[in-house]
Amino acid sequence: MTEYNYFATCSKGVEDLLQHELVQQGITDSKLRTGGVAFSGELTAAYRACLWSRVASRVLLQLKSFQIASDDDLYREVMTIDWSTHFSDSNTLAIDCFSSHTKVNNSHYATLRIKDAIVDQFTQASGTRPSISKDNPDIRINAYLSDRECLLYLDLSGEALHKRGYRLEAGSAPLRETLAAAMLYRARWPDFYAQKRPFTDPMCGSGTLLVEAAMMAGDIAPGLLREHFGFLHWKPFDESQWQPLLDDARQRKQQGLENLPCICGSDSSEQLVGIARKNLQRAGLPADIRVSLQDATQKLTPCCRVRDEHGREVGGLIVCNPPYGKRIGQTSALRQLYFRFGKQLKANFNGWTVAIISSEAELARSIGLRAFKKNTLYNGPLKSTLYQYRIDESPPGRQTKAGAEDKKLRTDSAQGEAPALTEHAQMFVNRLKKNFKHLRKWARKNDIHCYRVYDADIPQYAVAIDLYENWVHVQEYQAPKTVDSKRAFQRINDVLDVVADVLEVPQDNVVLKVRQKQSGTSQYQKLDKKQQKLVVQENGLKFIVNLYDYLDTGLFLDHRNTRQLIRQIAAGTQFLNLFAYTGSVTVYAAAGGARTTTTVDMSNTYLQWAQENMEINGYGGSPYAQNKHRFIREDCLQWLQQAAKASQQYQLIFIDPPTFSNSKKMQDALDIKRDHVELLRACLKLLSEDGRIIFSTNARGFRMSDEMDALCYLREITAQTTTEDFRRRPAHRCWCLSRDESRLKLPAIV
Numbered sequence: 001m002t003e004y005n006y007f008a009t010c011s012k013g014v015e016d017l018l019q020h021e022l023v024q025q026g027i028t029d030s031k032l033r034t035g036g037v038a039f040s041g042e043l044t045a046a047y048r049a050c051l052w053s054r055v056a057s058r059v060l061l062q063l064k065s066f067q068i069a070s071d072d073d074l075y076r077e078v079m080t081i082d083w084s085t086h087f088s089d090s091n092t093l094a095i096d097c098f099s100s101h102t103k104v105n106n107s108h109y110a111t112l113r114i115k116d117a118i119v120d121q122f123t124q125a126s127g128t129r130p131s132i133s134k135d136n137p138d139i140r141i142n143a144y145l146s147d148r149e150c151l152l153y154l155d156l157s158g159e160a161l162h163k164r165g166y167r168l169e170a171g172s173a174p175l176r177e178t179l180a181a182a183m184l185y186r187a188r189w190p191d192f193y194a195q196k197r198p199f200t201d202p203m204c205g206s207g208t209l210l211v212e213a214a215m216m217a218g219d220i221a222p223g224l225l226r227e228h229f230g231f232l233h234w235k236p237f238d239e240s241q242w243q244p245l246l247d248d249a250r251q252r253k254q255q256g257l258e259n260l261p262c263i264c265g266s267d268s269s270e271q272l273v274g275i276a277r278k279n280l281q282r283a284g285l286p287a288d289i290r291v292s293l294q295d296a297t298q299k300l301t302p303c304c305r306v307r308d309e310h311g312r313e314v315g316g317l318i319v320c321n322p323p324y325g326k327r328i329g330q331t332s333a334l335r336q337l338y339f340r341f342g343k344q345l346k347a348n349f350n351g352w353t354v355a356i357i358s359s360e361a362e363l364a365r366s367i368g369l370r371a372f373k374k375n376t377l378y379n380g381p382l383k384s385t386l387y388q389y390r391i392d393e394s395p396p397g398r399q400t401k402a403g404a405e406d407k408k409l410r411t412d413s414a415q416g417e418a419p420a421l422t423e424h425a426q427m428f429v430n431r432l433k434k435n436f437k438h439l440r441k442w443a444r445k446n447d448i449h450c451y452r453v454y455d456a457d458i459p460q461y462a463v464a465i466d467l468y469e470n471w472v473h474v475q476e477y478q479a480p481k482t483v484d485s486k487r488a489f490q491r492i493n494d495v496l497d498v499v500a501d502v503l504e505v506p507q508d509n510v511v512l513k514v515r516q517k518q519s520g521t522s523q524y525q526k527l528d529k530k531q532q533k534l535v536v537q538e539n540g541l542k543f544i545v546n547l548y549d550y551l552d553t554g555l556f557l558d559h560r561n562t563r564q565l566i567r568q569i570a571a572g573t574q575f576l577n578l579f580a581y582t583g584s585v586t587v588y589a590a591a592g593g594a595r596t597t598t599t600v601d602m603s604n605t606y607l608q609w610a611q612e613n614m615e616i617n618g619y620g621g622s623p624y625a626q627n628k629h630r631f632i633r634e635d636c637l638q639w640l641q642q643a644a645k646a647s648q649q650y651q652l653i654f655i656d657p658p659t660f661s662n663s664k665k666m667q668d669a670l671d672i673k674r675d676h677v678e679l680l681r682a683c684l685k686l687l688s689e690d691g692r693i694i695f696s697t698n699a700r701g702f703r704m705s706d707e708m709d710a711l712c713y714l715r716e717i718t719a720q721t722t723t724e725d726f727r728r729r730p731a732h733r734c735w736c737l738s739r740d741e742s743r744l745k746l747p748a749i750v
Contacts, residue, residue: 198304207276315351583610
């Protein structure tokens with residue numbers, strides 16, 4: 001019998017699993033390579049690998065190894081192979097080429113040269129040639145070109161081997177079957193089913209892990225349901241060697257299904273539960289593999305309970321693929337999902353082993369368990385980690401305080417109660433409830449839709465929580481180095497665990513950010529790319545907010561009264577808004593009857609945002625509006641100098657500068673504590689004799705310089721501009737400045 005050289009490809013990091021599979025199939029001559037395993041053997045070895053490997057992506061037959069110095073060399077080397085011995089001109093053909101060769105470094109061009117050589121050979125011999133088909137070709141040729149060696153392969157698999165033939169439907173982020181198998185191998189599922197221990201996936205999605213676990217435990221060949229392999233169109237294909245392998249696989253499946261352990265799954269999506277059930281049915285698996293509708297974060301209990309010969313319940317294996325990454329959802333909601341899932345595991349799955357895959361270490365930490373093993377796996381190009389945990393009670397007589405708390409959690413859950421909160425967490429919940437009860441009444445009375453509910457009221461829970469109508473924006477203040485990072489992490493999980501329920505919003509509407517000290521250009525740095533904008537209302541006006549992409553949302557809630565003050569004093573004025581951000585104050589000035597508005601900011605993004613805010617309130621779009629409302633992209637410090645030279649005058653100026661900025665768009669760095677006199681002096685040059693400046697700053701420890709007394713009249717109005725939701729922790733200080741002392745008298749804010 002003829003022996004051939006093969007290369008079985010796989011995802012990076014599972015080469016050892018693939019080699020172990022090949023050894024189990026009787027293949028002894030194998031060598032580990034990056035991205036696969038090289039082996040040799042008769043044709044049956046390749047057939048068996050295609051049929052039985054659970055982690056291989058493709059099985060390739062090596063046709064030729066050579067070296068080249070040019071694309072002409074490549075053409076000549078391909079022409080030396082008698083392609084008519086492999087397929088005929090009636091077959092369809094596809095060629096995949098991967099080149100790192102220094103001279104022939106264009107993979108697309110190299111593919112064309114290989115194709116030309118093959119079809120030219122057929123044309124010269126018979127006058128006809130095979131057709132090229134990228135979709136479902138009869139024959140696939142693979143080429144790998146490097147300076148050291150060039151390799152030509154014929155793909156015996158056809159379609160990638162992860163396509164088992166049973167999955168016709170999937171969820172939004174399906175798990176590849178080969179990755180599911182690798183997860184099960186790493187979690188030592190064969191050891192569990194050998195002992196008849198149960199398996200469950202409480203976030204089963206379309207059921208990939210359930211099917212793979214059942215096929216593995218039931219000794220079912222993963223390729224048994226496939227209708228096509230690449231070798232079926234290969235001329236040397238030997239049906240007499242292939243058919244016995246199929247017959248043996250069918251017999252093993254029949255025997256294996258009689259000895260399946262308890263396997264079950266669940267998911268919170270009714271649609272996915274239906275898809276999973278159909279996939280199990282199409283895979284030919286028994287109906288007693290149950291899939292139920294169940295939220296993994298609430299009252300989760302084992303759907304399979306197994307006892308040993310002494311009547312004691314034994315733990316099984318949980319393997320799941322929780323949502324992670326930007327394809328699925330926001331980090332704050334996912335952290336809460338992991339956190340609550342971890343609570344359910346600790347409360348109800350004592351003695352079980354758990355394996356979860358995630359690309360986000362932060363999410364894995366939220367589960368609240370210490371991994372005893374971690375394996376690197378790749379979900380497509382996404383580097384991920386398989387975290388493995390054991391859920392065990394403390395030994396009798398040596399129970400720690402933490403163990404006692406865990407036991408209480410288990411008892412509470414078993415009785416259908418919510419797991420108990422820690423003392424500090426309960427204090428946080430009580431304070432949040434108290435604040436919400438008071439502020440909700442105040443907000444309803446004053447028709448306020450967006451407000452702050454909590455701002456580090458309890459030092460251990462240093463977060464700011466804002467309501468934007470039906471959305472919650474949580475900002476976690478960066479913990480000082482003196483605070484244990486694990487404890488801080490646990491506390492933010494406590495917040496995410498309860499905030500949606502207390503504030504009566506959907507959990508998916510909770511957004512988390514970490515707010516740390518900003519410096520330089522970082523204050524304008526984009527955090528995300530969701531571009532998910534909401535339109536909220538305030539005092540009868542509309543504003544666009546973005547809760548995801550930036551540290552600030554586009555609407556400073558602490559300036560609600562300040563904006564309303566501007567509205568009440570803007571009538572008939574020429575209004576100037578410096579460091580305008582998203583232009584919310586400009587909208588108020590326009591609504592108050594300002595004769596003209598000028599909005600200055602150095603960010604194109606924020607100026608565009610400001611224009612959109614004006615337009616949705618009816619103050620933009622027309623040529624008249626464009627002349628009345630100007631938007632200027634400029635460094636405010638430089639623009640003030642230019643405006644002074646042009647003798648521009650304004651009756652009302654609002655200025656809310658950053659505490660510090662050294663943006664590359666600015667000529668000079670700005671430190672408001674140091675530079676506020678110079679900045680306000682420049683503003684006074686543009687102020688009419690009867691005009692007003694409203695100046696605000698968020699700088700902690702800010703002190704207005706005594707020099708200002710010689711330049712103008714001024715009065716601090718912070719008490720007037722501070723709103724009810726910021727009384728306990730004022731976010732800004734505010735002054736009114738004027739050359740006319742009588743102008744310091746301001747109307748009551750209504």
